[in-house]
Amino acid sequence: MSAIVIAVATESGVPIFSRKRGNNENIQFSTIASLHGINMFSKCHNLSVINSQVENGSILWKEYYKSVTLIGIVTGGLECDLELLLACIHDVMVFCVGKKELENLKNIDQLKRDLRQCYPILDYLLESLDPNSVPSMTLVLDLTQSILCSQAQHLQQVLDTYAERVTGRWACLSIHGHLVATSSDFYELDPRESRLLLLLAAAQDGAPLRDTLVYLPYMSPDVAFRAVTCKLLADVYVLVVCGATPALSQIDEIVLQCWEGYAQIIKEAKLVHPRNFPGSITFEPCVLGIFLININRRRCVFSRHLQLSNQKGRGMSGSHRMDILRTFYVTSARDLAPELNFREILDKDSDESLGKITETYWSSEYHKCHAQRSTNLLCCVLYAPTIPTHTMRLLTSQMLQEFLTNKDIHW
Secondary structure: OEEEEEEEEOOOOOEEEEEEEEOOOOOOHHHHHHHHHHHHHHHHOOOOOOOEEEOOEEEEEEEEOOOEEEEEEEEOOOOOOHHHHHHHHHHHHHHHHOHHHHHOOOOHHHHHHHHHHHHHHHHHHHHOOOOOOOOOOOOOOOOEEEOOOOOHHHHHHHHHHHHHHOOEEEEEEEEOOEEEEEOOOHHHOOHHHHHHHHHHHHOOOOOOEEEEEEEEOOOEEEEEEEEEEEEEEOOEEEEEEEOOOOOHHHHHHHHHHHHHHHHHHHHHHHOOOOOOOOOOOOOOOOEEEEEEEEOOOOEEEEEOOOOOOOOOOOOOOHHHHHHHHHHHHHHOHHHHOHHHOOOOOOOHHHHHHHHHOOEEEEEOOOOEEEEEEEOOEEEEEEEOOOOOHHHHHHHHHHHHHHHHHOOOOOO
């Protein structure tokens, strides 16, 4: 498996950056020039290259603002929506330097230097495509990975107080790169912006307090906001988007005042990881993994550590279970939630027919997968191969009902 993303200046073809993941070699300048030349040759003939299939992979070109062209290459049988990947890369670039900087490439060398700050986020996105890597910050590109815990409601109240003290509007708390709690106004942001803020917090490399200028790609692509990230405990970060004041030293004092008394609550929430579901929810032994999606909020919860006794599933590694569930969601289960589709569905009749589908399943010699939708939740479950199909459907329905009614679950 390998994934490569290259950014070049559209007019000159000068490489801006190149990021890769997997067992591939570095892309040579001559190869980048050839790839860019294909796109430019097509434009000269009033044609547009949608994509190109190569041996065991594909290539996609995407141009933004008539100034920057992104080239995505995936090989090795990787199940990946390249257009979605390049859209996410574009969002990261705007997030770090702003839309105007990308529209007017006056100084490419300066742009290269400015974009270095976004490399950790780009690497997280590419890492999420590798089924052999342990999922840390993101499992699928279009959803925000989360933890569901009974402490979330209490933590939200603290976040609201903290955001008010620092004259901010949007704040979130993350544990191990997973979203745990948000301020009341956080969902004013586009889901793609909230994912970027969460990735920014995860990319702090252990810094206790950091001040970063960011552009919100959909709310404010031209005017920068100030994002302040603070480390509360190991792998626990709180991020707030605020104005130019107060000073960083004052925010440090406010953090201590607001959060000092809640260390125990945060530690309790931290214990929920990697199970990522409250202890009050139990799962049958035949359930090997679960992927739960809140459709409206574009949040998801993934777990392969479902049994409280930490009993490991037999015959199937954790990364394999993760890859099966993710592939099942991307190729089949996502059709149960047309709202999550990246591309607009042009055929209205097809859209209506998809909206009526409420469940789907896979069956194989080694495992079974079942997905079912109920109102705003989509639940994808990986089962042992011995479970009968009718029992699988019953268990998924019971779990969905539990997720909808359990008082310990707070999105």
